[in-house]
Amino acid sequence: MVAPTPSSQLFSAFARAPIHFERGEGVRLFTYEGEEYLDFAAGIAVNSLGHSHPHLVDALKGQAEKLWHVSNLYESPQQESLARRLCENSFADRVFFTNSGSESMECAFKTARRYHHENGAPQRTDIITFEGAFHGRTLAAISAGGNEKYLTGFGPRVEGFPQLPFGDHDALKAAINENTAAILVEPVQGEGGIRPIPHQCLRGLRDLCDEHGILLIYDEVQCGVGRTGRFFAHQWVEGAEPDIMAIAKGIGGGFPVGACLATEKASAGMQPGSHGTTYGGNPLAMAVGNAVLDVILEDGFLEEVQEKSSFLRQRLAELADSYPEIIDSVRGDGLMQGLKCKTSNLEVVGAFRTENLLSVPAGDNVVRLMPPLTVSEDDIRDAFTRMDAALSKLNKAG
Numbered sequence: 001m002v003a004p005t006p007s008s009q010l011f012s013a014f015a016r017a018p019i020h021f022e023r024g025e026g027v028r029l030f031t032y033e034g035e036e037y038l039d040f041a042a043g044i045a046v047n048s049l050g051h052s053h054p055h056l057v058d059a060l061k062g063q064a065e066k067l068w069h070v071s072n073l074y075e076s077p078q079q080e081s082l083a084r085r086l087c088e089n090s091f092a093d094r095v096f097f098t099n100s101g102s103e104s105m106e107c108a109f110k111t112a113r114r115y116h117h118e119n120g121a122p123q124r125t126d127i128i129t130f131e132g133a134f135h136g137r138t139l140a141a142i143s144a145g146g147n148e149k150y151l152t153g154f155g156p157r158v159e160g161f162p163q164l165p166f167g168d169h170d171a172l173k174a175a176i177n178e179n180t181a182a183i184l185v186e187p188v189q190g191e192g193g194i195r196p197i198p199h200q201c202l203r204g205l206r207d208l209c210d211e212h213g214i215l216l217i218y219d220e221v222q223c224g225v226g227r228t229g230r231f232f233a234h235q236w237v238e239g240a241e242p243d244i245m246a247i248a249k250g251i252g253g254g255f256p257v258g259a260c261l262a263t264e265k266a267s268a269g270m271q272p273g274s275h276g277t278t279y280g281g282n283p284l285a286m287a288v289g290n291a292v293l294d295v296i297l298e299d300g301f302l303e304e305v306q307e308k309s310s311f312l313r314q315r316l317a318e319l320a321d322s323y324p325e326i327i328d329s330v331r332g333d334g335l336m337q338g339l340k341c342k343t344s345n346l347e348v349v350g351a352f353r354t355e356n357l358l359s360v361p362a363g364d365n366v367v368r369l370m371p372p373l374t375v376s377e378d379d380i381r382d383a384f385t386r387m388d389a390a391l392s393k394l395n396k397a398g
């Protein structure tokens with residue numbers, strides 16, 4: 001098979017690497033030229049079960065032969081089933097299905113504002129966010145993220161997303177006022193550079209929200225669905241459950257699925273007509289989402305993720321010891337690990353790619369390693385050998 005000629009007719013919005021993948025199997029990707037890559041990017045934490053997982057392929061094929069789409073005009077047994085499983089395994093009572101992380105965030109913003117609107121405090125519209133946040137690329141999501149790079153040139157910001165320094169507790173207490181609707185955090189910041197929020201801080205946020213009658217929103221689009229070795233990242237922390245949570249990425253395993261989860265109370269304002277989506281929760285998406293949960297919620301699966309996580313973490317720590325000129329530190333949770341670099345993170349991602357290992361750059365000069373949750377210890381050893389070779393060459397060149 002010959003690689004198609006790369007098109008110049010696409011928006012130039014992405015700086016794409018000149019690799020042309022044809023197919024994938026587990027943790028490996030293959031180009032049209034037959035070259036093999038070890039995939040520790042997983043489509044940016046999306047391919048939670050790797051590529052071509054037989055159970056997902058069967059689920060998608062089976063559903064494709066029955067029903068693709070009917071819209072949200074009709075009751076949906078497929079959505080009810082996935083929603084029931086999400087709620088049974090989390091704080092949530094209600095679910096709204098979407099097609100992406102940004103849309104899940106939009107639903108979270110609207111749900112929070114609507115809650116206060118229905119509870120006699122319509123002025124409560126501000127959602128407090130933190131530096132280094134990333135919540136997607138819609139106009140509201142870039143306003144919430146507050147990253148100038150993503151805001152520049154797109155006109156006025158959507159109002160109501162005051163942003164505070166990461167970890168400044170006093171600034172946070174001072175910032176809450178009669179216009180505050182909610183506090184929004186990623187329990188582990190992804191794009192911002194794999195920065196986990198300390199457990200006591202998440203509990204502190206929960207207490208603060210309760211004290212002021214405001215809502216706690218988690219963005220678990222990247223860190224959720226098994227990535228950290230628990231079903232949701234915040235479940236490592238006792239007493240830090242949110243009122244609203246956005247998920248996407250891993251729940252679809254590669255099929256576009258997202259969801260906004262909420263408590264009965266927080267979602268009560270969302271009544272017929274208040275929000276909508278044409279595609280969200282269609283039967284194809286629900287079949288895949290349910291199949292992903294079949295695997296992730298199986299007894300022992302998340303425990304295995306935890307074991308493999310510490311194995312990966314140890315290998316990364318060895319690399320940090322061996323290459324102190326290049327690697328400053330290792331940070332992250334579970335299979336969401338970051339190498340904080342001293343040299344350019346892009347150079348390190350490039351060096352890994354030369355060894356046919358895929359990783360993802362993040363903010364704060366970090367390289368992200370986020371293999372599929374189905375990665376084996378042998379795959380991790382293989383990745384270690386490739387990273388070692390790449391860093392050794394970088395060291396000599398530097």
Ligand SMILES: *Cc1c(COP(=O)(O)O)cnc(C)c1O
Pocket residue numbers: 099100101102103105134135136137186190191219220221222223248249
């Ligand atoms: C990827 C991501 C989003 C946006 O998801 P899209 O599917 O790209 O819209 C939002 N929040 C976090 C934490 C993410 O990692």
